[in-house]
Amino acid sequence: MVTFVLAGILLPFLGSLLVLILPRSWVKATSQLVTFAAMLCTLFVLYSLGMTGKVGYTQDLLFFGDIVLYGVIVDKISALLGSVFILFGFLVVVYSGGYLSEKNRDHVEHNGVQRRYYFFLLTFIGAMAGLVMSSTMLGLLAFFELTGVCSWGLIGYYNDEKSLKAALKAIVTTELASVGLFIATAAFFVLTGGFQLSAFATLDDTIKTWLFIGILIAAWGKSAQLPLHFWLPDAMAAPTPISAYLHAASMVKAGVYIFARCLLSAGTVPQVIGVVGVIMAIVTMFYGLLMYFPQKDFKRLLAYSTITQLSYIFFALSLSIFGSATAFNGAIAHVFNHALGKGLFFLVAGAVGFSTGTRLLPNLKGLLKKMPLVGICFAVAALAVTGVPPFNGFFSKFTIFAGGFEAAKNAPLLMILVVIAILETIGSFAWLFWVFSSSVPGDSSAEVAAASDIAPSMKFALVILACLALLSGFFAMAWLK
């Protein structure tokens, strides 16, 4: 079974090497093939784990003396998230095949298939898989940093002043944050004499607190939380499929995942971490909500929405420190659901940009009439992200709030924060609904009326994701039960 896990991690890396060597005309197909194979492998891991009663296991792989440098951990969480990250990776690779063409009106200056794009994207997918499956702190750290490096190459892909600046901002911010994880990992190594996460539980509370502070700093940076959030809206200069993958589905989730994984390994965690986590999450959530209103650019709006959704996850994870397993499951489910929902939303934005050449919301009217598929997907994505039943966002958000009430039994003050979070949900629903109602139904604006058709590969990805957004809600919660 570990073979399949490893294949899931290594196939994308192999692909990224092939992309550099093979003739240019093979690049696209190779990328799609390796990610498809990697996806099958992880789905098989997920399936077989489900068949064997979801009993997790760990396998050490890479040693340095008797110190385990890297190993894989396969449990409910890593199998679930690993498969969604790779699955989404595959869809993004497919989507990119259509998106990166001269037909793209949003980026007319673009010149054909570039190895660089697929090289970084595939490396990124591999790194993400490696991160999720890692059973060691060193693995988490190394892949964490690798994703940062790849994100630089991807955000700066369009090679103009603006995107290069954004790319530099993104990598510097996230790498600065990762100093926290670096120090925490080194301290972990010094204190436990190894890297295995299982040793986390043996540490005493003071040390755990300091380690978690380091981890939280790294997680905040990667997941664009206050005060390290500012890189994400600018990173929208990336090609839209990249935004979908990095800034909705995977990279921003790396931070929360590391936090969740360490929480899980640490057993009991000092409540002060919970307090800090909850407060920062609420602050970020509100900041994000306020930033919705002035946004004119479709993608920037989505970026701020991502920031608030990630605060929900931090919120839920921090709640779990107060003793709510429900909140923890809600958080993991939300990682899963948000990846699909927000990813879909970004791909919709990409499709709109592709065919109309604009991403400015005031210019987008009557999408449904001109582009029914895109319009429907828009609706699905909006409903899923804001958490309207029966779309997937609802299930995880609901669980998070349920977990909040559960935790509030132990700490009554939390109740206020939970209520604030609910208010935020309502607010963001109202705003996104307004955006939806002004862009999707009704008569087409000039730009939309002149829209071209989108590529078949893009349609394919959109349809699959829309279906998943509708169906996966039940799945994630049931799986985690």
Added chain:
Amino acid sequence: MLNVNLINTLSGLLLLTSLLVIETKKPRQSAILYSFQSLILVAIFLALAIRMEADQLYLWAASAFLTKVVLVPVILYRALGKVDQTVTSLNTVSAPVSVLLAALAVVVSFTVVSQIELKSAADFIPALAISVAHFFFGQLCIVTQRNLFKQILGFCLMENGSHLTLALLAYRAPELVEIGIATDAVFAVIILVALAGQIYKRLHTLDSAELQTLKG
């Protein structure tokens, strides 16, 4: 004990000549003065050889005579013949200031040297201190003089200082070591002269203040 005093006195003379080397306006005269100073150094070596009954030092004296009294001054003198003498002596600090700095170097050297206890050099503390001061004089020359050839002479002074220290403290070292150090010194002068020559030929200046384009 005459010898000890002689050695200490001769060392004092070294300091005097090196001040002259630094402050003389014409580099060619400095080169001649340097030759004269090296002669004093050779005399010190000979005195040390008698005093310490160290036969190696005769060899040192001979090689110092060859390289420092003859070879290096000749190289410098000849090289200076090819360059315009009017570009010569510019200082970064005025003469009184540099004499003051020199005095400071002497004081510092004496304080430092009197702190350390070395059985082998107990009698020669003044000479040792002077050799260290001499080393600093050389550096002073390099820092305060803008003429490249004066900087080379500064290096030579520095080298004389360390050579004296070496003779006082490490005269028992194998010959090969002394040869190595002496060769390095001669080659350093040759290379510095050649570089200065190139700079003069190419950039038509011998003023180090004009070699300041590289920054940041």
Added chain:
Amino acid sequence: MESPHLIWLLFVPLIASVLSLIVHWFGDFTRPILEFLHLASVTATLVLTFIVAGQVLDAGEALAFSDWLRVDSLGALFVVIVGVMGFLSGIYSIGFTRHELAVGYTNHDIAIGGLDMGRLRVFYSLFHFFLFTMLLAVTSNNIIIMWVAIEATTLSSAFLVGLYGTRPALEAAWKYVVICTVGVAFGLYGTILVYSDAVNLIQETSKASLWTEIVKNASTLDPTLLKLAFVFILIGFGTKAGIVPMHSWLPDTYSEAPSPVSALLSGVLVNCTLFVIIRFSIIVNLALGTSFAQILFLVFGVISLAAAVFFMMGQKDINRLLAYSSPENIGLILIALGLGGPIGILAGLLQLVNHSIVKTMMFFLSGNILMKYRSRSLDVVKGLMQAAPLTSFFLLAGVFALVGAPPFNIFFSKFLIVSAGIATGYWWLMIVCMLLLMLAFTALFRMGSSVTLGQKPVEIQNGESGFTTLAPIAILMVLALVLGLFMPAQLTDLLNGAVEVVNAGVTATPLAGPNGSASVAGPLGGLSVESFFSFFSGH
């Protein structure tokens, strides 16, 4: 064991140097003959370094010339660095000098010049003499000859630095020689002080200058004298190693020298001077306990790191940026050595090896850029991705490696340094270092993105720079990756041995200070370097 190969190791480059200078009367064949001689010599040197290193692995040490030459594990590590980097720089030089020859030597006062046949001969001759002096520095067991060799490295590389004969090149060469000879003269004082103290203790005076003998008698050396001597040595050889504040020559020299020379200066020579400092620190540790040298290392390390990073910010010249990255890394190495303990020393030595590999590669790359753009300014050099995709790929990978991104080697040595720091209780220092490194990271990344991306100037032709200038880069990149993911057993053995040699000061004397091995707290204290590597050595 007595090793004739050790003697040959020194003689081969020396002979090549003399021969290169006199190859004169062959008309059109002069250049091929020079190149053949050059190739033969660097290859032979490489093979000989491996043989000597093998002997050290087998017998513990290699000796020659009645113990005047001695290579132990520590020395072998450095000998291998000189051999490998010398070989790769040698290969690179062929392509590079051919290109510069085609550009031609001009008398105009331009920023970056070319070469003519006369200068080519000088280049090859001095290249080998430079190699010889560096090899002498790391194989010498006689501390005064060590000094002689280091001084000789300055002299032999002076004309290499000023090879182009342009205004900036001559300026840089002058600064380099003057500052370094003055600096290294301090080192001579330190050396003489150590020697004159040792000569009173060691009966056989001819042996008093041998490092091995001094180490044997280290505990009876005069402590005050030794402290003074070590400060002199650190200042003196530190000047040559580019430790801040004695670094002022370094950016000019590294940026104006021809690229293969810059690579040798920053990737190899720096290590040789550090080697001498480490040798003396072992004596000091044995005599005074470890704390004295360690504190000096830490102070100078932090100063170097901080100042270098400060200079890297906003640097517009590619070579100067890379040049300042040297004191940054030297600072890290010194910090690691200052943290001490087996892990600290291991981290320091590993960082030294890794830095040497990556920095050499970076200077080769900057050479390739120079050949293409005839400029080093970030305002001019843009769009390398279009102009030369392969070079650009290597450059990006090199930047990633240099900033210590996984899976490259520096990531792991950096991690070990931070671990060693935390193990010895220097939490805050490590956080400060990491933040400083972030600034360096930013500067290097900005350079990488500015050079590779963007629009290339219209007059620049597309095309790579040729096999001999790309192959060494590829080899170095593979090395950077391999040492990141997998260590060859021979190298780990050498590192183990080297750590033992350096750490001798801690285990062999009861005088070990409060910052000695005892303070390596936690489970790491019981962690020996052997167990660290045993997996790779096959146990």
